[in-house]
Amino acid sequence: MPWWDLGSLSRLKNFSGLFQNKMQEVQLGSHTVRSHGMTVARTHMHDWVILMLLGLIVVILNVIHPFYRFVGKDMMTDLKYPLKSNTVPVWAIPMYAVALPIAIFFIVYFRRRDVYDLHHAILGLLFSVLITGVITDAIKDAVGRPRPDFFWRCFPDGKDVYDQLGNVVCHGKKSVIKEGHKSFPSGHTSWSFAGLGFLSLYLSGKIKVFDRKGHVAKLCIVFLPLLFASLVGVSRVDDYWHHxxxxxxxxxxxWGPYAYFQVLEESRSVTQAATIVNGSNVQVTEARVENQEDETSIHGCMGLSLAHNSGSALEELESGRR
Known part of the structure; x- marks a missing residue:
């Protein structure tokens, strides 16, 4: 064996040894919060800065006044529903949409000891919820659609007053009136689907729902967060806080962005698979062409030899006849 092959073989053995050591570290759970937590956080420092900016934007969007849309007397027909309290209070949203998924992430972490999975899950959840919150609150402030109970927010005593243009002149509490112009879209619903939808996808990956082994119980576990988010949305209509x-x-x-990225990922996978198939087809075609060329050359040589042999045989026959 040449000396350069011995060197390559030794480097390959060293690489395989390092790879096995790394795999053993992962299996032993060495990627913990204590050992790798600061490294992971430092690597994704910019992501956490963006998260803080998103949180600040959400606070600002909730403080500013929404657009006060024109509300005439003839529009009050659909806005006279009773003013009720929330079945799902506002303080409960971060509890089930953020705190509950994070608690489940920590349970998975204590079983697998993988700080990368924990960090990326929390980071993805917070990005999902905060981006959804920014979009939802921005649309709320821009549209300013009255809630179904807007009449009783504007006129708590039941006596409606309008100006010369026919617009309402509210004499209710300012904070209640301000909240009455934030009907579209539902923040409870969007936050619920953002947080619990992320949890549903996380659980589907951890318990391997789509492993094609026919475990229907896994689907029930994955659908529970989505069912709860749907019931939260139904409660908003039942409380007459939203249309x-x-x-x-x-x-x-x-939930829409998840479906979009899923379709995008599936199309990307199909494209990559088609590229691989096309590449293999090209290689097979080239191999066939080479084989055909080899066969042609072989057959050509065989044809020449057969022709030479047949020609000599004919000459012998003719000479015998003569």
């Missing part, structure tokens, strides 16, 4: 269009739009905002 059904608001809830539908909120569900699309919370």
């Amino acid at each position: 059904w269009q608001d809830v539908f739009a909120g569900g699309l905002l919370g």
